[in-house]
Amino acid sequence: MVVTSRVRLNRISSSTRNAALPPEVIVGDQIVAAEGYVLAVRILDDKATYNTVEDTTGRMLSLRAGDILAGTLGTRRALRGYAGIVPTHIAVGDTIEVLNLGGILGRCTSVNPEVGAPFKAEVLGAILAFPELGDRVGRPAHIRDRAVPPADTLESRIPVVYIAGTCMNAGKTVAATELVRGLARGGLRVGAAKLTGVSLMRDALSMLDAGAIAALTFNDVGIASTHAGVTVTTAKGIFNRLAAAKPDVIVAELGDGILGEYGVQDILRDAELMGVGAAYVMAAPDPVACWGAAELMRREFDLPITAITGPATDNEVGQVYVTAGLGLPAHNARRDAAGLLAVVRKALAAWRVETDRAERHGPTRSRSAAATETAVPSLLAQ
Structure with a gap:
């Protein structure tokens, strides 16, 4: 009893x-x-x-x-x-x-x-x-009560800007918030998501305050803290629900780091979730982390890095290393949000072109190769 x-x-x-x-x-x-x-x-x-x-x-x-x-x-x-x-x-x-x-x-x-x-x-x-x-x-009582349902299949075809990092406190949320703000001010309907980490509303609220029309986290799917084995169905459930708000783009933060224990790797290896990935922004605290992130994304996930942000780009020392040493754009989200936004908009436009081409003729290149092409100008590239 x-x-x-x-x-x-x-x-x-x-x-x-x-x-x-x-x-x-x-x-x-x-x-x-x-x-x-x-x-x-x-x-x-x-x-x-x-x-x-x-x-x-x-x-x-x-x-x-x-x-x-x-x-x-x-x-x-x-x-x-x-x-x-x-x-x-x-x-x-x-x-x-x-x-x-x-x-x-x-x-x-x-x-x-x-x-x-x-x-x-x-x-x-x-x-x-x-x-x-x-x-x-x-x-x-359990937090899965009234929760957004997880999904085995991604029904949404909304392009996603993924914000990942090499560790916690690397600048991911600042980058995500500034991108939401810039995309929304540019006339787009922006959905926002926090896909991995431990329960906290703060980051999603920050993106809502910046102009997102809707924001969801893994907690909305009834997950207290993420780990390997749950993040893929959780992310698909979030994207499917956000699609109902008819956003033009989704900005999705991956909490913790790409080598952490919160299940980020599962998301980066999922073909459906990466199939809607239009841009991949990496937040890193120092040049070594920038190099490691570039190697991991290329070797482990076959994914491009659209731009590097975070403390590694706080001044020209890190920026020069990223641009000259790694051949990647470097834009500090606090000091050069406009530059970061421009690179992401260009990637979104390229994703639209590649998606249209694939629908007509079938995919012909890897995701990392396609991302290096010059985008055709469009509303997203302005």
Whole structure:
């Protein structure tokens, strides 16, 4: 028999938003220890750094000892943050940790000293959902409730600008936001997506603020944090749903790095997803990362790099290396957003030409070769 109690939440983290939780919830003592399930926990300590949580509106709220938080079980593998897992067993009264700003909960296995130790939290119980009006028996809430369905087949043919990086905090979101802004101001309807990473609304909200007509993340598909094996169907579900808004182009950020553990490689190896790839912007912090990214994209994925951005392009030292040493465009998204936009628009125009040609005669070149051609001028190239 499930023992239940009523709990009033002080903080409802953004990772739980699919569950549509009210401020007052019923919790049960039978907990499913698996990703995506929603728990109520009590924060046990105070912190001076990394001490906030994003709520379901996108606001960052402070967390203090004694606050009761609704969070989502999940994993994290962040080089510059926490690593953590979902414990194999969780009971009321156990202590777990808050692994990210979006309220992901689990057992911390490794800490980056820059963010300090994570919040510790006492498990109060599994938050129960009552999906049918009049239900008297609840079931453990999960963020796949009300989620966008994943898809095995990509139905969308909207061109995608992929923003990847060599690591976290390499400048991907800045580049994605500036491209959304520039494309939208140029008269295009822009959809936006965050395809990999750990749950947080911030990046998608940034793209919406820049002019995207719609933005979705993997959390909208009921995924707390991505990993190999789930990202391809998640991305296809996101693109299919965004296509309903009739965008002219989708800007899609790939969270973490191309060698990380969030499933980016699966996306880059999927023929359907790369078939709609019109541009590939790479964010990198230094010249070595630029070289490594160029080699990986060419050898492992047979994909071109449309432009390199990020801290490696902060001044002419890195820019000269990228352009002269690698033969690639280098445009800093903060200081030269117009240059980055121009290169991407040219790639979009070339993709349109290549797609039209392939539909008439069949594909004749690899994606990396086709991307090097001079584009025929069009609205997208202006």
